[in-house]
Amino acid sequence: MSNTPTAGNEKTEFFAFVAAIALAELAVMLMIEELALDGIGIWLPAIFDAATLALVAVILFSYFIGRHQDQAHFGVLSPGTQLGVGVVVFSIEILLMAALALLPAEQSPWLIAIINALALSIVSGSIIYWKIYLPSTRHTTTLPAASLPVSLFWSSAYTYLALMSFISIIFLTLFDQQQQQLLDNKSHEEVMRLESVRRGFLGDIHKAAISISLLARQADLQEYSERLSQADHWLRDHTEKGLRADYRTVLEVMPAFETLSFIDSQGVERIHLDRQQQQSPSSSAVASAQQRRDDIAKAMQASQGEIYISELNVHSQQGPDPLAQTPNIRLATPVFDHRGIRRGLIIVSLAAQQMLDSLAQPALGQLALLQAEGFWLYGASAARGENLPSEQVRQPSFAASQPEVWQQMQMQSQGSVKTAEGLYTYRNASPLDHPLLKQAIVKDPTLQPPQWWLVGFIGKSALESDLKKLGFLLQGMWLLFALLAALATALFSYAFRQQIEADHKLQKLAHSDFLTGLANRALFARLLDKELHHSQRNHFNSALLYMDLDNFKPINDELGHEAGDEALKQVAQRLLQSVRTYDTVARLGGDEFAILIPGPIKQQDVEELARRVLDAFRQPFEISGQQCQMGTSIGATLLPNGCSNQDQALDAADSAMYQVKSSGKNSFSIAPINPPSTAPRTSSLTAA
Secondary structure, eight states, X not given: OOOOOOHHHHHHHHHHHHHHHHHHHHHHHHHHHHTTGGGGOSHHHHHHHHHHHHHHHHHHHHHHTGGGSOTTOHHHHSHHHHHHHHHHHHHHHHHHHHHHTTSOTTSOHHHHHHHHHHHHHHHHHHHIIIIIIHHHTTOOSOOOTTHHHHHHHHHHHHHHHHHHHHHHHHHHHHHHHHHHHHHHHHHHHHHHHHHHHHHHHHHHHHHHHHHHHHHHTOHHHHHHHHHTTSSOHHHHHHHHHHHHHHHHHHHHHOTTEEEEEEEETTSOEEEEEETTOXXXXXXXXXXXXXXXXXXXXXXXXXXXXXXXXXXXXXXXOSSSOGGGGSXXXXXXXXXXXXXXXXXXXXXXXXXXXXXXXXXXXXOSSEEEEEETXXXXXXXXXXXXXXOOOSTGGGOSOHHHHOHHHHHHHHHOSEEEEEOXXXXXXXXXXXXXXXXXXXXXXXXXXXXXXXOEEEEEEEEHHHHHHHHHHHHHHHHHHHHHHHXXXXXXXXXXXXXXXXXXXXXXXXXXXXXXXXXXXXXXXXXXXXXXXXXXXXXXXXXXXXXXXXXXXXSHHHHHHHHOHHHHHHHHHHHHHHHHHHSOTTOEEEEEETTEEEEEEOSSOOHHHHHHHHHHHHHHTTSOEEETTEEEOOEEEEEEEEESTTOOSHHHHHHHHHHHHHHHHHHTSSSEEEOOSSOOOOSOOTTOTTTO
């Protein structure tokens, strides 16, 4: 009995193959989504996906379809057939990936993966079934060894393509990681640079705060402030002279102080010293004091021991006084006498130029200073040659020009943001960040100190110079791996080819007639049962021709066995030339031959083939230098014609052949369309 599976089992196996393709595609699509490979473009993940699915399809096809196929039957399991399966899956998947790329980006990854998996399994499964699987089952001749190199070449090409796609994805992922690491390193360097500037700036403010706190507690100042309302001018002037000398000393030891002043409780500036050693308020200084009245008014609200800190003033002021154009921050603290009566303010103008100069120091990126609201204080204005004298010329602000960066700055006090222009780093700076200043700052919520933003910027061109070096290094490594992958693929293909050729030779020895190279009895028996199965399942006719040579025995007896072998070889060649490429010609033994014709076929086609075979025998054979005439008697039967196994089919063809022998030989006869006897044939192929 044949071990060929039933039609239902074959369909189940094929449906299992299609379902496995769908599940494999679903897994690959979700893996691409999970690894975010779509971020490197469309085609590289598409090629990787298609090549991987093509290899998986070949493996699944061999498992689900090939495991029940006769191992001697090379039609379904041939490398050419498997290559066709891979080509179909690869091509369909590339087209589907290109089509899915047109879908809106907001679509769910699961939905896209399911659509792709279903479409791939249905379309490729239908094509494979109708155009590859069914036709391949009719190709019953053994695989020519000459087709192996071509099949292996394309199989190796697809393998190499999938391998290189995988390697490329690894290197692109590595490049992306290294690029991110490079950005992180640059960001860290810039943040540390900003932190250094911030600490220095807050440190200067803290030193100034300590100094004015000590000056506010000075006994001479308290005495001087009390005498301002008294008539003793001599003693008051004498005390003021001593205070001026002390303040001059403070300016000498505190280089960051631009001016140092005492303002009485009425808002009148009684003592004013600056770095030009002015002993009395100048007109510009008085004008400057008038411009500072808002800061003075706020500082007057501070409690004893508290310090008021103003905004950073970088804009130009009118007047000839050059000090009025110097960037500064004002610190003030109230002065109380020994009875706790408010007598005035100690106010110092702290130069901010040193901090701004540190922003302009040569570095990889540019640094800028912003107000808490995002307006430029320093950096962009210098680049434009402007000084931002008013709110109107401060537009557009950094917050307006870089909303993405500004939004991130509102959520974190420090960090970095990569934009199309380059890399932005930022750090918030506030006196409240200084642990000692925080204790001395005014507690009134309306008098809280200002906040600033330090912003660093590294342009795209500066970043790309380092990225190019990294890119060149990874490209060199990629080429090296590409060469290694090509060498490994070539060696594997060579070893695989040697194995296939060895297996092919073993298969040929096991299933081919050693003399003629035609299919032998064992192979023909399996193929006959298989064709009966296909005929019954698909409800079409196949055909079997059974032949016995006429006048062969005299050649064998008179010219010898070697001449008989030569005659059989020539007969085999003429039979092969008479049939179609997918018909099977077999030598059953001695001078008996058979031809299996896969369907669908009609009786007229069988008659035509039989006549071609008879015509092939009309020309004499050249054997051992002699002209020999041979013929053949052909018995044919359509399949299944009521036959359920190869014994019954061979009985019908054999009976038709004996009718030809009895009626004069060298002709053909087709068995009638009647069920033959089911009695076993003793000379059947199974018995043989």
